[in-house]
Amino acid sequence: MRFVAIGPDSEKINSMAEIVIQQGIRKVKNLANENMVNLKSTSLGLSGEVEQKVICPTHGEYIQKSHEVLEGRVFKTNCPSCSKEKKEAKDKVEQLEQQRKKSEKIKRLIGDAGIPKRFLGRSFDNYRAETNDQQKALKVANYFAANFDQFLSTGASLIFCGKPGTGKTHLASAIANSVCEQGRSALFLSVLKATRLVKESWRKDADARENDVYKTLISPDLLVLDEVGVQFGSEAEKLIIFEILNGRYEEMRPCILISNLLPSELSIFLGERVIDRMKEGGGSLITFAWGSYRPNVISDKALPCAEVAPVVW
Ligand SMILES: [Zn+2]
Structure with missing residues (x-):
């Protein structure tokens, strides 16, 4: 919807109104563009993964992947063999703990019987x-x-x-x-x-x-x-x-x-x-x-x- 002035100064008023409208449109466009730029830079940061060869003192060479996460921090992958060993050790501890609990329970049940x-x-x-x-x-x-x-x-x-x-x-x-x-x-x-x-x-x-x-x-x-x-x-x-x-x-x-x-x-x-x-x-x-x-x-x-x-x- 657009106002159109009618009268002695109508031409002047209409052209001033047009200027204001155009300024508004430009502001909105600029705002949208700024957001687009922000969006692009963020996604570039997340997908900018870097791969490099790294040496693990225990398992030797492996490919380490790294990428920048928010606020300039860098996420790096660890040695897959170390991670696997760590998980296996954790599972073993959990398994032993479960066995211990089970045998404690059996001992208690037999004692109570x-x-x-x-x-x-x-x-x-x-x-x-x-x-x-x-x-x-x-x-x-x-x-x-x-x-x-x-x-x-x-x-x-x-x-x-x-x-x-x-x-x-x-x-x-x-x-x-x-x-x-x-x-x-x-x-x-x-x-x-x-x-x-x-x-x-x-x-x-x-x-x-x-x-x-x-x-x-x-x-x-x-x-x-x-x-x-x-x-x-x-x-x-x-x-x-x-x-x-x-x-x-x-x-x-x-x-x-x-x-x-x-x-x-x-x-x-x-x-x-x-x-x-x-x-x-x-x-x-x-x-x-x-x-x-x-x-x-x-x-x-x-x-x-x-x-x-x-x-x-
Ligand atoms: Zn390792």
């Missing part, structure tokens, strides 16, 4: 399976440990029945050790200890409340309950075992029950329903129906914490 000292080093490798039945027991235990996450999702459990010294505690400890090595939590304790813990919480001056004790027994990913049915126990003791097993069943957390009773006797002690529940989702009952394993253990030097053979005079 309460596995009896004698059975701490027991594994599937040092379980002596000679007969078919022993090999089957080993296979089931190994499978349970190797696929523990799957059993954790179904809440399936194991029951080990059989005479003392047949290797039930060995295999249960091997499973608990393996579970801890997988970064999962396990707790190993006898029925006697579990019931004592609950009963202690009933005292007025108790450190832990009953609920907290049950939480401790129900929350680990795996609970190994040893000596189930050693003493048939009072009704109160039975109720405590049911409370633990039921709590774990509801939370779908696997258990391993170890008992010296025959399967039929255990079924009477715990009830058919409890046994069935434990076998749900792929669990099983293994009968360790062979002679005592202990004479072999005594002479087996490869076994950690093997009992010392009695001295023959």
Whole structure:
């Protein structure tokens, strides 16, 4: 839009207006040009990369690229071999740190699991399976440990029945050790200890409340309950075992029950329903129906914490 003056001095006014307009246009053009120049010089600075041969005291000659960045500072590339070595060393340190943290965690988990000292080093490798039945027991235990996450999702459990010294505690400890090595939590304790813990919480001056004790027994990913049915126990003791097993069943957390009773006797002690529940989702009952394993253990030097053979005079 342009004003046009009409009147006696219109010619003069119009020409003055034209001058002002032209001056304005020139100013705008100059401003734009200045900006263009700034833009060009900046991009020239960034793309003005220079390459030169440089000697690394360790790796010898390499091509160093450099370019000026803002405010006259110069960016130079380092020796690629030095950079690679630096990164590898950093990765190694990080890897070692992760391994250290993992092994600390496993140590803590195994420490917290309460596995009896004698059975701490027991594994599937040092379980002596000679007969078919022993090999089957080993296979089931190994499978349970190797696929523990799957059993954790179904809440399936194991029951080990059989005479003392047949290797039930060995295999249960091997499973608990393996579970801890997988970064999962396990707790190993006898029925006697579990019931004592609950009963202690009933005292007025108790450190832990009953609920907290049950939480401790129900929350680990795996609970190994040893000596189930050693003493048939009072009704109160039975109720405590049911409370633990039921709590774990509801939370779908696997258990391993170890008992010296025959399967039929255990079924009477715990009830058919409890046994069935434990076998749900792929669990099983293994009968360790062979002679005592202990004479072999005594002479087996490869076994950690093997009992010392009695001295023959
Ligand atoms: Zn270098």
